[in-house]
Amino acid sequence: MKGGYVMSASRDEKTGKWTVQCYYENWKGEKKHKKKRGFATKKEALEWEREFLKSTSANMEMMLGAFVDVYFQDKAGELKERTIKNKQYMIEAHVLPYFANKRMNEITPSDIIQWQNEMRAKGYSQTYLRMVQNQITALFTHACNIYNLGNNPCKKVKKMGKADADKLNFWTKAEYDSFIRGIDKESRYFVIFEILFWTGCREGEMLALTKSDIDFENNQISITKTYYRTERRDIITTPKTEQSIRVIDIPEFLKKEIEAYVNRCYGLPDNERLFPIVAEAVQHKLKRECAKSGVKQIRVHDLRHSHVAYLINQGVQPLIIKERLGHRDIKITLNTYGHLYPNQQKKVADMLNATRNENAPAD
Numbered sequence: 557m558k559g560g561y562v563m564s565a566s567r568d569e570k571t572g573k574w575t576v577q578c579y580y581e582n583w584k585g586e587k588k589h590k591k592k593r594g595f596a597t598k599k600e601a602l603e604w605e606r607e608f609l610k611s612t613s614a615n616m617e618m619m620l621g622a623f624v625d626v627y628f629q630d631k632a633g634e635l636k637e638r639t640i641k642n643k644q645y646m647i648e649a650h651v652l653p654y655f656a657n658k659r660m661n662e663i664t665p666s667d668i669i670q671w672q673n674e675m676r677a678k679g680y681s682q683t684y685l686r687m688v689q690n691q692i693t694a695l696f697t698h699a700c701n702i703y704n705l706g707n708n709p710c711k712k713v714k715k716m717g718k719a720d721a722d723k724l725n726f727w728t729k730a731e732y733d734s735f736i737r738g739i740d741k742e743s744r745y746f747v748i749f750e751i752l753f754w755t756g757c758r759e760g761e762m763l764a765l766t767k768s769d770i771d772f773e774n775n776q777i778s779i780t781k782t783y784y785r786t787e788r789r790d791i792i793t794t795p796k797t798e799q800s801i802r803v804i805d806i807p808e809f810l811k812k813e814i815e816a817y818v819n820r821c822y823g824l825p826d827n828e829r830l831f832p833i834v835a836e837a838v839q840h841k842l843k844r845e846c847a848k849s850g851v852k853q854i855r856v857h858d859l860r861h862s863h864v865a866y867l868i869n870q871g872v873q874p875l876i877i878k879e880r881l882g883h884r885d886i887k888i889t890l891n892t893y894g895h896l897y898p899n900q901q902k903k904v905a906d907m908l909n910a911t912r913n914e915n916a917p918a919d
Contacts, residue, residue, distance in 0.1 A: 565598055565601045565602055565605070567598070568593075573593060573594050573595060573596065574593075574594075574595040574596070574597060574598050574600070574601040575591065575592065575593045575594075575595070575601070576591075576592055576595065576601040576602065576604065576605045577589065577590060577591035577592070578590055578605055578608070590608060592604060592605075592608075607619055607621075607622045608622065616659075616660045616661040616699065616703060616704070616705045616706075617659050617660070617661055618659065618660055619656060619657055619658065619659060619660070620651075620652075620655040620656060620657075620658055620659075620660055620663065620695070621652055621655070621656030621657060623660055623695065623699060624647055624651075624652065624695065626703075627694075627695055627698055627699075628640060628643075628644065630698065630702065631698075636793055636794075637786070637791065637793075638784055638786065638791070638793075641786065643691055643694075646687065646688050646691045647691050647692075647695075650675065650688045650691075651688070651691060651692050651695070654671045654674070655667070655671070655692075660696075660699055660705060661705060661706065661707075663696075663709050664709055665709045665710075665712040665713045667709065668692070668709050668710055668713045669713055671692075672689070672713070672716040675688060675716065676716060680717075681717075682717045682718040683717060683718060683719070683720065684717065685716045685717030685718075686715065686716065686717030686718055686719050687717070688716075688717070689710075689715050689716050689717055692710060693710040693715070696708045696709060696710050696711075697710075719891065720891050720892050724858075724861045724865070724892070724893070725852075725854050725855070725858045725861065726854065726858050726859075726861040726862040726864075726865045727753075727851065727852075727854060727858070727859070727862040727865075728862075728865070728866075729866055729869075731851045731852070732753055732862060734849050734850070734851050735749075735845060735846065735849045735851050736749055736750065736753075737849070738845060738848055738849045739845060741813075742820070744817065744831055744833075745838075745841050745845075746813070747813055747814060747817045747830075747831075748762065748831055748838060749842075749859070750810055750813055751765075751777075751810070751814070752856065752859040752860070752863075753859050753862060753863055753866075754806065754807060754810050754863065755777060755804045755806060755810075755863065755880075756804075756859075756860045756863030756864060756867075756880055756881050757777070757779060757804065757860070758782065758795075758796070758800075758857070758860060759835055759838060759856045759857060760782035760783050760784050760795075760835070761779050761781070761782050761783075761795060761800070762831070763782075763783040763784075763829065763831055763833070763834075763835065763838075764781040764782050764783035764792055764829065765777070765829065765830045765831070766826060766827050766828060766829055766830060767818055767824055767825070767826045767827075767828075767830065768826040768827060770811075770814055770815075770818070772811060772814075772815055775805060775806050775807070775808060775811045776803050776804065776805055776806065777803070777804045777806055778802075778803050779795060779800060779801060779802050779803070779804060779882065780794075780795070780801055781793065781794060781795060782794070782795045782796065782800075783829065784835065785834045785835070795882065796882070797882070797884045798884075799882050799883060799884045800882035801882070802879065802880075802882045804880060814830075817830070818830070835856070838856055839855070839856050842854075842855075842856055860881070861893075864877055864881065864893050865893075867880075868893065874886060874889050874890055874893070875889075877889055877893070
């Protein structure tokens with residue numbers, strides 16, 4: 557390998573563990589130094605070193621487990637911290653146990669099919685299976701596009717799972733009314749659930765809202781950021797996609813509810829979160845109030861689906877819903893909610909029939 561050599565493989569007399577380190581040139585020609593401790597044997601240390609040096613030169617004879625590290629190094633500046641954590645979890649839990657010690661250029665479509673069959677047998681939902689599938693596909697796509705892997709085994713195999721759930725879980729307005737009736741109108745949770753149901757914004761977007769995001773004069777909410785908590789840190793970052801940055805028009809009653817809440821938060825700075833709580837608190841409150849009101853249990857995210865179901869029931873068209881939700885593509889809206897438009901085809905046929913009859917020549 558160009559420029560790479562082992563400086564030492566030494567044993568710590570106190571712990572009995574082996575350490576290996578090497579100086580090398582990576583695939584960009586940059587000089588680097590790597591040190592790794594904690595190997596039980598010298599053989600393990602040298603084997604790790606061989607695989608590591610392959611990864612530095614983007615040699616596709618490297619093991620998939622080593623390539624995962626390369627992948628996340630490359631994606632560090634592109635993906636958000638939360639996205640990386642989610643991808644790492646799925647890869648470590650569902651991909652590495654099968655492929656960690658298989659060489660990238662030796663994994664075949666047959667290997668992918670056998671892995672898919674084992675994954676299906678575990679009983680995961682169709683949408684989760686598709687998310688896991690997307691992770692291994694992303695690894696091989698990156699290897700082909702950036703490191704010239706000759707063949708992508710995922711391309712020759714049908715994807716497992718489904719991108720969208722067969723059945724969405726949501727509340728009707730009557731169910732929501734039964735739920736919200738039991739919550740104290742003076743509490744923050746009343747305003748939280750009102751915002752979620754009547755705007756369709758995501759939970760993280762709602763938790764990131766500040767007073768400056770509410771235009772009380774024009775009855776609008778600006779969605780420009782999202783909130784989550786990880787490793788005891790509060791993170792405020794940009795929304796899911798560029799299209800998620802949007803302005804949502806809100807009804808007069810919701811504006812007044814938010815305004816009354818803000819007035820109760822005396823002295824609240826414009827740039828501080830309206831609801832300084834974590835997502836788990838909202839989820840727990842929803843679960844408890846579902847049980848008290850007797851309505852069916854749903855997730856916080858299902859309030860977003862409930863908002864869409866209500867809009868569809870009121871005759872709102874998909875393109876307007878797409879803009880309101882901040883979807884990247886109208887296909888996402890249609891794929892997710894298209895089945896909630898059961899009578900649209902008949903309406904089109906009836907409209908065409910009426911038009912034809914209006915324009916038909918008299919007998």
